[in-house]
Amino acid sequence: VKKYARAALIGTGMIGGSFARALKDAGIVERLVGADRSRTNLERARALGFVDETAGVAEAAGQAELVILAVPVRATLEVCEALAPVLAARPEVLVTDCGSTKVEVQRAVEAALPFPERFVGAHPIAGTEKSGPDAAQPQLFRGRRCLVTPALATRGDKVAECAALWQAVGAETKYMDPLAHDQALAYVSHLPHAAAFALAQAVGAVDAAGLSGGGFADTTRIAASDPVMWRDVFLANAGPVLAAIDKLEGALGELSRAIAAGDGAAIERLILRAHEGRAKILGNPR
C-alpha cells in the first residue's frame, strides 16, 4: 500500500476521525492536517492527537498527497471550490470522501474540482448514532463493508489507490455505480433513519416516559444521529428517499387496514413477509 507523508482531513467528526486514526495506526499516513468548520471539533481532534496540525481547507490540502473529505454531503461543493486553487497544479493527488450519498457528491466534484477523474467516492457502511471527534475509533471499519463508487470518468489507478486505503483499515471493498448506490442506500440506510426519526417523534409526543423496553430503544437508536449530516443526506438523495418513504407508508397502510378489518391472517402474512425481508437484506437465508 502506498504511504503518504502528508494527508488532509476535511471534517474531523466520527467517520473522518476514525478513518484518520486507522490510517495513522496502519502507518499509511504520517502527518495529518485537519480542517473543520467547527473550531471546537477541530481543536478536539488536535487534542485527541489524530490531527497533527490544524488549518483552513485550502491550506490543509496545500502540500497533501491525499485529501479526505468527511463533511456533511451538501458541503462538498463549497469544499471543492476552496480546494480548487491548491489542487489545480497537482493532478496526482487522490481526493476521496466518506459520504452517505454519492450522485450529488460526484456532481459537485465534477463541477468544482480540478481533474475530477482523480476523485473516488467511498462510503463505509459503519458508524453509530454518535458524532464528533470523540466518537472516532480506529477499529470502526474492521470487518465492515466499504462501497467504492467510481463514476464513468474516474481513473482506474485512483480507484485502486482508494480501495487499498479502505482495505488497509480492515474494510471489505465493493464497487458500485453512484446511482445504484444512492437508490439501494435510500432503502437500507436512509429509510431506517427516516423511520427512526419519525417513530421517536411520534412516541415522544405521548406521556410514557420509563415504560419502554428494548424494542423502542433499538428501533430508535439511530434517531439520535446528527441532524446536519442527515438533513444533507435526505436533501442530496431526495428522490430515492421520498420513494422509499412512500413504500414504508404503503406497508404501514397495509398493516393498518388489516388491523382495522380484524384480519388476523393478513397480519400474520405481513409479519412473515417482514421476517423474509429482514433475512434477505441481512444476507441470512432462512
Add this chain to the structure above:
Amino acid sequence: VKKYARAALIGTGMIGGSFARALKDAGIVERLVGADRSRTNLERARALGFVDETAGVAEAAGQAELVILAVPVRATLEVCEALAPVLAARPEVLVTDCGSTKVEVQRAVEAALPFPERFVGAHPIAGTEKSGPDAAQPQLFRGRRCLVTPALATRGDKVAECAALWQAVGAETKYMDPLAHDQALAYVSHLPHAAAFALAQAVGAVDAAGLSGGGFADTTRIAASDPVMWRDVFLANAGPVLAAIDKLEGALGELSRAIAAGDGAAIERLILRAHEGRAKILGNPR
C-alpha cells in the same frame, strides 16, 4: 414471599418459560405443570426441565395454587373457559398473566373465569425478538420493569401476591390501570413493532442484500418477533394501535414534505424533535 407447592404454566414460550425458570430458581414454585397448544413446545419445555409434568389446560390447573397464563393474548378467553370448571371451587388460587395488552385480557377473564377478582394482569417489559421455550432465560426480568394492572374489582391481597412474584424474580413493579397501560404501550411497544414490520417489508422488497449496516439491523431487530403473538396484540389493542400508526404516518408525512420542499431547517427541527422524544421516553433528560 409465599411459596407454591404446585403451579400451572399455560403457554411455555419465551416469557412463560423465563418466568417459570426464575420462580423455580428462586424456590417459590416447587412443582410446575405445563400446558401448551403446541405439543413441540410443551415437550421441549419438559426436556429443558422447567416443566415437571405436562397436561391439558384444565388438568394442569387441577391442583395448582398458582396459575400463570403466558399465551398469545387472544387465547385468554378460551383458556379461562377451560380453567373454569377446575377453579370454580378454589377462589383463593391466584391467576395471573404476562400479556402485552391488558383491557381485552381483563374482559376475557371477567367473562369466563370464576372469581375474576383473584386475577391480576401483569406485563413484564422484557423479552427479545426470539420465541419458544429455548429462548427462556431465568435472568430475563432482572432489573426490568413489570407493569401490574389491577382492574377495579381486583382483590388487593391478590395484587400484592402477584407483585411479590415479579419482585422475587428481580423486576421492579409498577401499577397501572389496564386502559392507561394499553394506550401507553400502543406507543412505546406496539408502534415500534408495527414500524419494524413495515420497514423490514419495505426494504426487503428491493435488491440490496448485504448492503445494510447496524442501522437497518437494529431498527428491524424486533421485526423477527413471533407472528401469532403480534397478530393478537394488534387485534386486541386495535384502537390505540391504529391511532399510534396514524401518528407515525403523520410524522413520516411531515418529514416527506420537508424533504420534497428542500426545507433543510424543517428537517433539522424534526430530527431534533426526535432526539428529544427519544430521550424523554428513555427517561434520560438531555
